Amino acid sequence: MSRAERKRQMLDVAEQVFAERGYRAASMDEIAERCGVSKPMLYEYFGSKDGLLMAAIDRAKAELYEVTSRAMAEADTPQEMVWRGMLAYFEFMDSHSHSFAMLLQEPMVGPPATGEALEQARRQQSGLIAPIIAALAPNMPPQAVDAYTEIIIGACERLAVWRLRHPQVTARDAAAYMADFTWNAMKHHLPEHASLPTAVPGVPRSESPAD
Template identity: 60%
Template sequence: MTPNTQAPVRRKRMSRAERESQMLDVAEEVFAERGYRATSMEEIAERCGVSKPMLYEYFGSKDGLLLGCLARARAELHRVTSEAMAGGGDPLDVLSRGLVAYYSFTSEHSRSFALLMHEPMALPDATIEAVEGVRRQQHDLIAPVLAAWAPHLEPLQVEAYTEIIIGACERISLWCVRRTDVTPEQATRYTLDFCWGGLSGTLHPEGGPSGP
């Protein structure tokens, strides 16, 4: 009789892009759980099922791995917010759609977002610069909306009001980390009630649409 033998099960070999994505997923999870300083490359490599040298081969250092996580988040945040805003009608609708997308994203990545906001002194300088890059990216999405709705505003005013909205969004996102019962739609409404409502007189000094 022929022995009943089974061929060994071969694991699907990951492409470099798939492996990199897996490493970033795991790294974001561990950074969020332990904080930047307490996170070790050994633990991330172990959870990924790879060697620590392979992790270094892909990202160079723990700083590089954190920057990789942030770069991916920045690209995804820009994609979801810009796509949402593209479906809007008037400027208020455009901004509302963008805020819902922003708050949905920060909710899905709440622990990582809180890490970046709560531990700035523990993070490498390059990460702080990258976070500022995310803010500039959001600025470039919001400022044209304000300028289009109120062309009489000076560029400096548009810049200032945009920064105020960005700062408010970051604080509301952190608040939502604690208040998990607040939905992205509610957070958007609160933001617009305050920011857009407060700006309505400036944006339209002779009267015009007000916030929701």
């Protein structure tokens, strides 16, 4: 393996072990064994267990921003941006669900920088969501835009954690719930000539869980 491939493998395994054991119970010995490397090699790459967790969080934060921003860039309207962004978010959570749930529910179990890393991820998502709200409701005061943005981010996180207990709820279901929630919150702020979509973009009306 190249150094980049080896690092990616270590992060994949570490994320899995952190999700299974929790940060405190996870051991560098187990991570090294699953990777098929020596524990000193883990320390060579990441310095410590704290460093390994932070590297995993930083990678996930960058990937989340990439997938959501790319999905939204493919949309033609603000409404479609909301739908595509929500769907990309929950699909990403599917592949990182247990590790993210651990961090969202127990942010203080990791090193002190864990909380700040999560806040950075939220600020990244805020930078994507707030401009869409402002575009949908151009007369909304900036403070209200910020408030709705924070509400949506918090709701997405709680819905992601809730889905762990309800695995029958798909990423498309969750995205449709959040889009429906967003439209209902926003409808009183939209210009008079604007109209809400009759169905969530990309979800046939008969299949939308919001019906």
